[in-house]
Amino acid sequence: MxxxxxxxxxxxxxxxxxxxxxxxxxxxxxxxxxxxxxxxxxxxxxxxxxxxxxxxxxxxxxxxxxxxxxxxxxxxxxxxxxxxxxxxxxxxxxxxxxxxxxxxxxxxxxxxxxxxxxxxxxxxxxxxxxxxxxxxxxxxxxxxxxxxxxxxxxxxxxxxxxxxxxxxEPSCFHCGQVGADSGKVPMKCGGCRSAWYCDKDCQKAHWKQYKPSCIDPSRAWTLNV
Incomplete structure (x- = not known):
C-alpha cells in the first residue's frame, strides 16, 4: 500500500x-x-x-x-x-x-x-x-x-x-482548516516542510502527536512514513 x-x-x-x-x-x-x-x-x-x-x-x-x-x-x-x-x-x-x-x-x-x-x-x-x-x-x-x-x-x-x-489545498494538520475557514494562510512546518499549520498555536498543540513524523525531507526516503 x-x-x-x-x-x-x-x-x-x-x-x-x-x-x-x-x-x-x-x-x-x-x-x-x-x-x-x-x-x-x-x-x-x-x-x-x-x-x-x-x-x-x-x-x-x-x-x-x-x-x-x-x-x-x-x-x-x-x-x-x-x-x-x-x-x-x-x-x-x-x-x-x-x-x-x-x-x-x-x-x-x-x-x-x-x-x-x-x-x-x-x-x-x-x-x-x-x-x-x-x-x-x-x-x-x-x-x-x-x-x-x-x-x-x-x-x-x-x-x-x-x-x-x-x-x-493546504490544510492545518491540527484543526484541518484551510485559509478560507480561518482567514489565515497555512504555514509550512520548518522541520519537515510537509505539514501545514494555521499558526504557531496550532503547531504547538499538534507537536506531541506530530513529532515522530517530523522528518527532514533529505532523510524521509530512507524511512517508511
Missing amino acids: GRWGMRLFEGDQNIDIALQINNTFGEGEKDDLSLSHMIHQTDMLAPMMMRMYYQTSEYGEELQDMVSKARAKLDTDGLGRKLMDHWRAKETDRGGEYRFIIAGALLMRAGAEIEESDMQHLRELVPRIHCSPGYELPLFDQGFRGPGRAQFLAAFDNYKPSVPRNYQ
Whole structure:
C-alpha cells in the first residue's frame, strides 16, 4: 500500500475506495462521475510530467469544469442521494463505515447536496473509525491519519451545498482548516516542510502527536512514513 501523505486521498486505500465509489452506477462513460479524478492530483507517485501538469492553469480550468459537471450529475434526479444510500447500505461490510465517509468526502469535494440525515450520520461515524496520529504499518493503515481526520471534520463543519472542498489545498494538520475557514494562510512546518499549520498555536498543540513524523525531507526516503 502506498502512502505519500497524511491527509485524505494521500494513500492508495483512499484512492481505491474513491474508484469504487466513482463506479457505483456502472463503468460506462455515461455513468462516470469523475469523482476519483478530482483527487488524483495528490498522487506523488505519478510521473513527473503528470505532476507538473497538475500545477498548470490549464489543468486548473479542466478540474474546475470536472467538479462542476460532477456536481450537476449528483444533484440531478437525486443521484447523490442514491449514491449515499448505496454505500450506507454496505456499512456492515468490512470497512463499510469508512467507505461511507469517503463517499461523503467526495460529495463535499464536488459541492454536491448532502441530505441532513446523511450529514448527521457522517458525524456519528467519525469517532468509530480507526485513526493513527502518524506512522502505521500498512496492514493496519485502514482508516484516518490524524491530519486527514482533522481535514474531514473541518470540511464537514464548513460544508455548504454548491461550494466545492478541495482537499489538496493546504490544510492545518491540527484543526484541518484551510485559509478560507480561518482567514489565515497555512504555514509550512520548518522541520519537515510537509505539514501545514494555521499558526504557531496550532503547531504547538499538534507537536506531541506530530513529532515522530517530523522528518527532514533529505532523510524521509530512507524511512517508511
